[in-house]
Amino acid sequence: MTDTTEAIIRHSAAARPIERRLLLRQGLSLGALTLLTGCDVTDTSAVQSVLNGISRWNDRAQAALFNPHRLMPTYPESRAVKDFRFNAYFGQSQIPKIDGESFKLNLLSGLIDSRRPWTLPELYRLPQESQVTRHVCVEGWSMIGKWTGVPLRVFLERIGADTTAKYVGFDCADGYYSSIDMASALHPQTILTFKISDDILAPRYGYPLKLRIPTKLGFKNPKWITAIYVTNRFPGGFWEDRGYNWFAGV
Numbered sequence: 001m002t003d004t005t006e007a008i009i010r011h012s013a014a015a016r017p018i019e020r021r022l023l024l025r026q027g028l029s030l031g032a033l034t035l036l037t038g039c040d041v042t043d044t045s046a047v048q049s050v051l052n053g054i055s056r057w058n059d060r061a062q063a064a065l066f067n068p069h070r071l072m073p074t075y076p077e078s079r080a081v082k083d084f085r086f087n088a089y090f091g092q093s094q095i096p097k098i099d100g101e102s103f104k105l106n107l108l109s110g111l112i113d114s115r116r117p118w119t120l121p122e123l124y125r126l127p128q129e130s131q132v133t134r135h136v137c138v139e140g141w142s143m144i145g146k147w148t149g150v151p152l153r154v155f156l157e158r159i160g161a162d163t164t165a166k167y168v169g170f171d172c173a174d175g176y177y178s179s180i181d182m183a184s185a186l187h188p189q190t191i192l193t194f195k196i197s198d199d200i201l202a203p204r205y206g207y208p209l210k211l212r213i214p215t216k217l218g219f220k221n222p223k224w225i226t227a228i229y230v231t232n233r234f235p236g237g238f239w240e241d242r243g244y245n246w247f248a249g250v
């Protein structure tokens with residue numbers, strides 16, 4: 001089995017029970033779902049679209065409960081792990097190698113005034129902050145690390161993003177993608193990260209750009225970011241579209 005297959009199986013094991021658990025938690029049986037929706041439960045795409053509807057409702061409920069001013073715990077620097085754990089949907093042999101010299105962060109679509117791409121030196125000149133916070137992965141491990149970068153709020157303001165839009169989306173060099181709600185994007189601890197443990201991100205940790213967002217689970221911390229966009233159209237995400245809860249607050 002390749003590293004990639006193994007990583008996908010590991011993640012899927014965490015994702016798959018969500019759909020069943022979702023039904024049980026809402027106290028629904030498949031029969032009840034038929035009555036409620038009038039859709040034939042053997043029609044998997046119809047059932048999926050109802051489940052997606054419940055899931056979006058659940059995201060909205062979580063978003064309504066989110067307190068944009070509540071800070072996640074921070075720790076003394078001595079607690080930050082230096083040799084941080086690597087994780088991705090593939091193995092270490094397939095880590096994207098990005099050339100920092102020619103790198104450009106693209107500002108794709110929508111609700112952004114200035115869509116010109118950004119080089120790394122330009123990004124490094126933005127005001128930076130450090131945080132020592134806990135990263136929590138759905139696979140059942142967590143680790144404290146130190147990350148440094150520019151608060152996403154500062155960057156969004158700099159590019160004239162419409163901060164009343166609903167979502168901020170991210171595309172990555174490995175084909176991964178994810179998105180977050182605007183309130184979480186503007187949260188003070190959400191940072192576009194250049195460094196881990198005071199060193200420029202090693203390739204495995206997402207060089208040159210990673211989103212560090214301690215209010216959300218690990219899979220909503222995209223690495224190797226190549227594009228950012230601001231939109232009112234629900235963008236989904238790599239694992240989110242495979243059954244993980246989209247809001248995914250810690």
Ligand SMILES: Nc1nc2c(c(=O)[nH]1)N[C@H]1C(S)=C(S)[C@@H](COP(=O)(O)O)O[C@H]1N2
Pocket residue numbers: 084085086087088089090136137138172173174176177204205218219220221222223224
């Ligand atoms: N581009 C990209 N970003 C990603 C992933 C990925 O597969 N591709 N995996 C996510 C998951 S599930 C986790 S737990 C963290 C791991 O980050 P780390 O390697 O710095 O610990 O990256 C997240 N960001």
Ligand SMILES: [Mo]
Pocket residue numbers: 087136137138139218219
């Ligand atoms: Mo993860």
